[in-house]
């Protein structure tokens with residue numbers, strides 16, 4: 288069986304037409320805002336979401352961290368779900384970069400509610416950190432690719448407006464949510480103060496994320512990006528891949544979602560598997576029965592050419608993406624049903 292790499296949707300290889308777009312990109316010095324391709328990517332993404340401006344950054348971690356830095360003062364508090372990437376996987380950056388503390392909420396597979404947010408807002412009391420920012424994640428990575436209902440996000444937005452809180456979206460996999468739920472980028476642009484989208488996840492570009500917000504916010508963000516060392520020069524080479532991905536790789540995400548559903552069904556038929564988190568997008572998280580650990584099962588799968596991550600003692604994650612073909616999924620399903 289050929290190698291099937293389900294560790295993450297970050298492992299994708301650029302396609303031939305994507306490489307062609309990169310090779311022929313018009314470039315300039317982006318620290319001088321002179322890279323036509325970067326400018327085009329920023330404007331294209333902003334327009335897509337109906338937001339004023341965009342900023343191309345090297346990673347999703349950087350777009351999130353810049354947003355948090357711009358939106359908070361040292362000593363403020365950021366409200367988010369306990370599974371959030373901004374808390375779990377950004378190296379303590381909220382404290383390190385922004386000097387802010389975090390209020391963690393226990394959501395439902397990474398999704399929090401307006402009531403939870405409202406209850407977590409500190410009163411105007413000198414003892415308390417100032418609650419200033421709410422960060423949502425859609426889809427939720429640790430939540431197994433779960434998606435928000437737009438109505439639930441809008442209720443959170445109302446609480447933010449009422450209490451003078453800013454609302455940021457970690458939309459590393461937002462396009463997966465849009466495709467799965469039939470939502471539009473404009474609906475998100477109208478609701479959030481800032482949005483971070485990743486080009487290097489399901490969209491299949493080799494590098495890059497875009498931060499979206501108002502002109503004023505992005506002006507501040509550009510300064511922070513430079514401070515963080517993220518001001519790149521002829522970045523159009525990689526921005527071209529991002530533009531290509533936005534134009535060509537969004538609709539096809541539904542294929543990744545179908546593949547993930549097939550894997551879910553195969554896993555449910557496997558006697559070693561205790562449970563599978565309901566699959567909504569391209570992430571499949573499952574729990575093994577006692578008697579076999581995730582590390583052991585992942586090592587077994589590796590002998591069969593299947594790569595995945597153990598995300599807990601009994602828990603494994605599969606992520607489908609651009610380089611996972613239907614044939615691979617069928618082979619893997621046949622194998623999973625019996626092993």
Ligand SMILES: *Cc1c(COP(=O)(O)O)cnc(C)c1O
Pocket residue numbers: 345346347348349351372373424426427428457459460485487488496
């Ligand atoms: C991958 C990811 C990011 C950003 O990660 P980078 O590897 O820094 O690009 C942010 N949020 C979520 C939910 C992610 O899955």
